[in-house]
Structure formats: C-alpha cells, structure tokens
Amino acid sequence: MEPLDARTIPDLVRAGAAHYRHREAVVDGDVRLTYADLGAEVTRCAEALAARGVAKGDRVALWAPNGWRWIVAALGIVSAGGVLVPLNTRFKGPEAAYILARSGARLLLVDDGFLGNRYVAALAEAATETPTPDLTDIVPFAEWDRFMAVGKAVDAVVYPDDLSDLFFTSGTTGRPKGAMITHSQTTQLYVTWSDLAQLREGDRYLLINPCFHTFGYKAGVIACLLRGATIVPQAVFDVPTSLELVQREKITVLPGPPTLYTSMLDHPARSAYDLSTLRVAITGATTVPVVMIERLRAELALETVLTAYGLTESCGTATMCRPDDDPVTVSTTCGAAVPGVEVRVDEASGEVLIRGYNIMRGYFNDPAATADTIDPDGWLHTGDVGVLDERGYLRITDRLKDMFIVGGFNAYPAEIEQVIARHPAVAEVAVIGVPDERMGEVARAFVVSRGPVQADALAAYCKERLANYKQPRSFVFVDALPRNASGKVLKTTLRRA
Structure with a gap:
C-alpha cells in the first residue's frame, strides 16, 4: 500500500515504514528515526499499551510537548485501537482533570516535570473538585523504557470509520467538548492539505505548532507521514533555536501563526543564519499583514506562502489558499474550500457554515451540544462571521462566539x-x-x-x-x-x- 492510499493511521505508519524505509522520519536532538525505525517504535508502543490493558475504543490521554516520544506515543495509541486525547502542556491541574474526566480516559502518558510543571501532582490536587474515576494508569515519560519493555500482541483491528482522536475545544459555555474524528477523515483531508501545501518527499518540516493542536498533529505529523517528509519537532518556541534548527537541519517547510514569522523576520541575529533552504510557509486564519507575506517571499525567498482556515470540528481544515495566489489574497483571505468540502455564509447572520466529509461525528457524549453545532442538513455552524468573494474565497470578519x-x-x-x-x-x-x-x-x-x-x-x-x-x-x-x-x-x- 502507498502511504497516500492509507485510510487508517496504523496503515499509514506501516506503509511509510515500507515505502520510505530508509528516509529520516523524525529528528529530535540526538534521536534520529528512519521511517522503518518509527514503524518499529510505534509497534512496540502499541504492544506496550495492549499489555497495560488498552483495548479498542479506549481513550488514552497524552500530556507532553512536541518530541519524538509524543509522536511515537500518539501513533502507538491509535495503532493499539485506542482514541488519542491530547492535553495542552499549558493546562493547569483542573483544566486537565476536566478533560480526563469528560473523555473517560483510562491511561495517561505524561512528560511530568516539563518546564518545571508537576503535572501528576497537579492532577492529584485537582482530584477533590474534579475526580477522574476512569483514569487507572499513569505512565510518566521518565519510565518510558520500562513501559516499552513489556508488550503483548495487539488484537484490535482498526477500520477507517473508527474514532482516531478526541481533540477538546471550548465553546461559549466555557466547557471544553471532545470533537470525534475518524481515521479516514484525517488521512483523506491531509492528503489534500499536503498536496495544496506542496509538501514533498524529502521535505524537512520544523514542527513548532504544538502537537496537542490539530495544526501540529494533523497538518504536521500526519501530513509528513503521508508525503515522506522529515519531522523536526521543537518543544518550546525560541527564535534563536528555531533559526539554528533551520540552518542545521536544512528545513524546507515552516508552518505556524503569524507571530512566529514576524519574530523570526525581526530577530536581530537572523542574517547570521543560513535560511536558504526554506521553501514553504503556511499560517492560520488570523489577520495577516500583506507586508509580512511580501517579506517572507522577498527576504526569505519562499516559493509558497499560504493561509488556511478550519476548526477542530472540521478536522482542522476547511479552506486553503492555492500556491499561486498573490500576497493580497493570501493576507486578506483564508482561501477557498478544499475539494470535497462546502463553505457558505448564512444570509441572515453572516455566520460561516461548513459541510463535508471532514466534519466531526459529533461531540463525545454530548448530543445536545452536537445538535446545537451541526444542523439536520449536515452544516457545521462555526460561530465565525465572514464573507465569500466571487471566487469563493473566504474572509473572516468577526466571531459570533467572542472567541x-x-x-x-x-x-x-x-x-x-x-x-x-x-x-x-x-x-x-x-x-x-x-x-x-x-x-x-x-x-x-x-x-x-x-x-x-x-x-x-x-x-x-x-x-x-x-x-x-x-x-x-x-x-x-x-x-x-x-x-x-x-x-x-x-x-x-x-x-x-
């Protein structure tokens, strides 16, 4: 099977291990994994999770920064038949406990102590107000080798329509809700995303967007696996470190929010680094100054600079600019709907509506919130206000939900x-x-x-x-x-x- 034909994430990992076998998959400090290495590590992780009792459909949470272990753990969870529940590394104990309780996660993999954060202790402190009765097992990354040493065969068979992840997103009530996304939704959408982003085999992708966000995991890890690109994760954004990684690892693809690019463009030491390998930049749907797009193309000689728009509920992507769009289009719009997805604007309210194969199956254990968000005709109500131009390009003008x-x-x-x-x-x-x-x-x-x-x-x-x-x-x-x-x-x- 070709990686681009995979419709489950376990199949994608296996196809990548076979098709891109000796190409570098992940470079994280001294750790350099080929696609074959990554496939083997993911299999070991899935077997280790099976030995801990993780079965098909079990929710498994991951609370850690970008890094090779996050990637192996996430892919291992879904390869064991589990459902990935990522946690924001910035969360405090009560915020994390709420999501663990709401998702019913039975196991947590955690980089306890990251940036001095005692995540496990914070959960214990939060337990009096927010108990997590389903959470029966916690595996700190400090025990990674011991965890990976004990495994059993994975019995679960994963199908394209099985749930692959629950990314939690808040709403106007302030109560985070888990968006249910399947394997095939993710793989199919990011074949399209990676095509429009012009991601190629052999590209080297600096993964600064956090993996606990769909931009990092799906437009990062999954997109790279589909195309045979090398993932270079960065745990904490720091401009000198990013510039050094671009130079040392010959980075070609650098997605991120506008603040990332402006910070790098304006850094006083930028000229001391060789950034000539950079080719592609992709940013989100926040306001993007035209001058920033022009500077990326002029000062860094980037071939492709794109903007995109999506929500967690739309698997992270709904619209994208095209590679040949001019700087004004890229900076003032979010692009047009990706193939297979419809976008329209409600005539009365101006709300942006999305419909297509990428729309979540609903909010986990919350049919009322699901019904409030997805109407009977399948349209996702985004809460964003926007306009469509004559080309079908979307411009976000306001937010109904005050986000x-x-x-x-x-x-x-x-x-x-x-x-x-x-x-x-x-x-x-x-x-x-x-x-x-x-x-x-x-x-x-x-x-x-x-x-x-x-x-x-x-x-x-x-x-x-x-x-x-x-x-x-x-x-x-x-x-x-x-x-x-x-x-x-x-x-x-x-x-x-």
Missing part, C-alpha cells in the same frame, strides 16, 4: 470568566480580546469588585488556574458592566472602552 486568538491558540472568554468569577473579591467579570503587537490578541478582563482587590492579585490568581495564553494581560475595574435590556453584557461597548 479570540492568542499567538495561534483559541481563547474563550466564558472559560476565563468562570475562573475569575470564583475569586471572593469579584462580583462580576467580562473578558474580551484586545489587539497585541506580538501575540495578535490577548485577554482583557473588566471586573466589578465586591471588595478590595488589586490587579496583581487577580493576575496571580489566574496564573495558578489558567494556561498562560488565557491569562488576562490587563484588568480594568468598573462600577458596572454595560448590559442591554435583557441583561446581556454588551461586549461591543467594552471593546470601544
């Missing part, structure tokens, strides 16, 4: 508001996204206090309970929140404040 994007990560006001509202000195709170030169947008909290409280105290409170990208960068104390006649907070008024 904003911080350095490439979705932040949901309701979730942040719930945390701040628990502070004993807070009577009411409303959160909005405000422009930020470096991160694109950051959170600002408008607070009605019920007692003496300082912004520093609220910032410290949030730091203990929220991932850093969700933490408000500013607090504005007000006597009352603006509301309409029905009592709804007028966030449009707050944005003008």
Whole structure:
C-alpha cells in the first residue's frame, strides 16, 4: 500500500515504514528515526499499551510537548485501537482533570516535570473538585523504557470509520467538548492539505505548532507521514533555536501563526543564519499583514506562502489558499474550500457554515451540544462571521462566539470568566480580546469588585488556574458592566472602552 492510499493511521505508519524505509522520519536532538525505525517504535508502543490493558475504543490521554516520544506515543495509541486525547502542556491541574474526566480516559502518558510543571501532582490536587474515576494508569515519560519493555500482541483491528482522536475545544459555555474524528477523515483531508501545501518527499518540516493542536498533529505529523517528509519537532518556541534548527537541519517547510514569522523576520541575529533552504510557509486564519507575506517571499525567498482556515470540528481544515495566489489574497483571505468540502455564509447572520466529509461525528457524549453545532442538513455552524468573494474565497470578519486568538491558540472568554468569577473579591467579570503587537490578541478582563482587590492579585490568581495564553494581560475595574435590556453584557461597548 502507498502511504497516500492509507485510510487508517496504523496503515499509514506501516506503509511509510515500507515505502520510505530508509528516509529520516523524525529528528529530535540526538534521536534520529528512519521511517522503518518509527514503524518499529510505534509497534512496540502499541504492544506496550495492549499489555497495560488498552483495548479498542479506549481513550488514552497524552500530556507532553512536541518530541519524538509524543509522536511515537500518539501513533502507538491509535495503532493499539485506542482514541488519542491530547492535553495542552499549558493546562493547569483542573483544566486537565476536566478533560480526563469528560473523555473517560483510562491511561495517561505524561512528560511530568516539563518546564518545571508537576503535572501528576497537579492532577492529584485537582482530584477533590474534579475526580477522574476512569483514569487507572499513569505512565510518566521518565519510565518510558520500562513501559516499552513489556508488550503483548495487539488484537484490535482498526477500520477507517473508527474514532482516531478526541481533540477538546471550548465553546461559549466555557466547557471544553471532545470533537470525534475518524481515521479516514484525517488521512483523506491531509492528503489534500499536503498536496495544496506542496509538501514533498524529502521535505524537512520544523514542527513548532504544538502537537496537542490539530495544526501540529494533523497538518504536521500526519501530513509528513503521508508525503515522506522529515519531522523536526521543537518543544518550546525560541527564535534563536528555531533559526539554528533551520540552518542545521536544512528545513524546507515552516508552518505556524503569524507571530512566529514576524519574530523570526525581526530577530536581530537572523542574517547570521543560513535560511536558504526554506521553501514553504503556511499560517492560520488570523489577520495577516500583506507586508509580512511580501517579506517572507522577498527576504526569505519562499516559493509558497499560504493561509488556511478550519476548526477542530472540521478536522482542522476547511479552506486553503492555492500556491499561486498573490500576497493580497493570501493576507486578506483564508482561501477557498478544499475539494470535497462546502463553505457558505448564512444570509441572515453572516455566520460561516461548513459541510463535508471532514466534519466531526459529533461531540463525545454530548448530543445536545452536537445538535446545537451541526444542523439536520449536515452544516457545521462555526460561530465565525465572514464573507465569500466571487471566487469563493473566504474572509473572516468577526466571531459570533467572542472567541479570540492568542499567538495561534483559541481563547474563550466564558472559560476565563468562570475562573475569575470564583475569586471572593469579584462580583462580576467580562473578558474580551484586545489587539497585541506580538501575540495578535490577548485577554482583557473588566471586573466589578465586591471588595478590595488589586490587579496583581487577580493576575496571580489566574496564573495558578489558567494556561498562560488565557491569562488576562490587563484588568480594568468598573462600577458596572454595560448590559442591554435583557441583561446581556454588551461586549461591543467594552471593546470601544
């Protein structure tokens, strides 16, 4: 089987091991795995999980940064017949515990201690408020060799329509929900994505986008496996490290949010590095300055610079620019619908709707939320407002759900508001996204206090309970929140404040 013909991820791993056998698959520091090596490691991991009792359909969580172990673990989970549940490395204990409980994950693979974060201890502390009764096994990466040493044959047979992963995404209620995606949805969509991105065999892909996000896992790991590209994971974004990796590993493909490119373009030491191998850049649907696209092409001589748009619920992708699109099109639109997918804009509300084979099977164990999001005709209601031009190219103009994007990560006001509202000195709170030169947008909290409280105290409170990208960068104390006649907070008024 050719990798591009695979319709399950285990088949993709096996096809890659056979077809690209001696080509490098993963380069992570001193660890260099060929496609044959990767296939063998994934098989060992699947067998180790089977020995731990993981059976078909079991949810297995992965809480770790980009790295060769994350890749092996993720592919091992689905090869054992399990369902991958990635956790954001920035999560605090209560945030992770909620997803573990909601997904019913029975095993957790975790890089405990990453950047000083004691993930296991944080879960234990959160257990009193958010118990995780289904979680019966935790495997720290520090015990990786011992874990991998004990295995048994995998009995599970994986089919294209089986669930492959649950990526959790928040909504207006602030309660994360697991989007159910199958093996065939992922493999089919990223054959198309990798074609439009002009990903080629032998490409070397710097994987900075976090693997716990669909942009990192699906447009990164899966796309590379389909095309025989080399994955070079970077655990923490640091401009000098990225520049050094581009030079040393002769990186050709560099996807990421706009902040990644502007940080690299503006770094004072950029000229000291040889970046001549770079060929392709792909960024998300946040606002992209035309001048940035022009600089990427002029200063780095990139052949292809694309933007794309999608949601976790659409398997990460719905629209993409085409390789020959001009800089204005790339910077002002998200491209047109990918083949096999429909995009339209509701005439009344302006909401962007998506329909196609890439739409999730629903939210895990949440039929009510599923029915609110996918209508009877199969259209996914995105909550984004946009317009389509005469070519069918999409431009996002607003967000119905008030979500904003911080350095490439979705932040949901309701979730942040719930945390701040628990502070004993807070009577009411409303959160909005405000422009930020470096991160694109950051959170600002408008607070009605019920007692003496300082912004520093609220910032410290949030730091203990929220991932850093969700933490408000500013607090504005007000006597009352603006509301309409029905009592709804007028966030449009707050944005003008």
